[in-house]
Amino acid sequence: MIIAVDGPVAAGKGTLARRIAGHYRLQYLDTGALYRAVGLKLLRDGKDPHDEEAAEHAARQVGDVALDDPALREEATGEAASIVAANQAVRAALLQYQRDFAQTPTGAVLDGRDIGTVVCPDADVKLFVTASAEVRARRRFDELAAKGIETTYDAVLKDLEARDARDQGRGTAPLKKAEDAHLLDTSKLDIEAAVTAACKIIDAA
Numbered sequence: 623m624i625i626a627v628d629g630p631v632a633a634g635k636g637t638l639a640r641r642i643a644g645h646y647r648l649q650y651l652d653t654g655a656l657y658r659a660v661g662l663k664l665l666r667d668g669k670d671p672h673d674e675e676a677a678e679h680a681a682r683q684v685g686d687v688a689l690d691d692p693a694l695r696e697e698a699t700g701e702a703a704s705i706v707a708a709n710q711a712v713r714a715a716l717l718q719y720q721r722d723f724a725q726t727p728t729g730a731v732l733d734g735r736d737i738g739t740v741v742c743p744d745a746d747v748k749l750f751v752t753a754s755a756e757v758r759a760r761r762r763f764d765e766l767a768a769k770g771i772e773t774t775y776d777a778v779l780k781d782l783e784a785r786d787a788r789d790q791g792r793g794t795a796p797l798k799k800a801e802d803a804h805l806l807d808t809s810k811l812d813i814e815a816a817v818t819a820a821c822k823i824i825d826a827a
């Protein structure tokens with residue numbers, strides 16, 4: 623059983639994918655953390671995320687960064703991740719790791735941007751989780767405020783729209799809904815309602 627969960631930044635897909643994995647007892651991989659790990663390695667090594675050769679090299683050594691390193695969640699790391707994610711060689715270097723993980727005998731849930739379209743095109747169930755940019759920006763702003771990070775709603779919205787444009791506009795594996803993915807709009811759903819809706823889709827499949 624492979625479940626692919628894709629969608630834009632702050633749509634709630636990470637929380638949802640984790641909950642689905644717990645419910646169906648499947649292994650879970652946050653593929654965004656792999657791109658973040660590449661971005662973080664470059665920042666720590668004093669390299670520019672736009673430096674394509676350095677980024678490819680970092681992707682080959684992605685195991686050097688622990689996927690639970692708190693620095694992975696920082697805004698600067700997310701920004702670097704979205705830059706390296708447009709690099710074809712980086713994507714190629716991370717592809718096999720993700721495909722191997724998906725083959726876990728107990729089954730797996732992977733969340734990201736291209737799981738249903740590129741990494742696991744034959745996934746048993748594909749969910750495309752989204753929400754309006756305003757709702758996503760509000761959620762992200764509240765998350766940052768709870769962490770004591772000072773910013774404004776407008777700055778968060780602007781950053782999120784720039785990240786969306788980069789994810790949707792890149793030539794390699796752009797963010798898009800797979801044709802056979804189920805659309806789950808969480809704009810008006812809290813996490814419990816989103817989990818219930820997702821389980822209904824999975825059970826039916």
Ligand code: C5P
Nearest residue numbers: 653654655657703704707734735736789
């Ligand atoms: O999901 P998260 O915000 O942690 O992902 C960080 C960045 O990694 C995203 O902005 C996106 O550009 C990239 N990414 C990707 N493909 C994936 C997962 C993440 O391009 N499967």
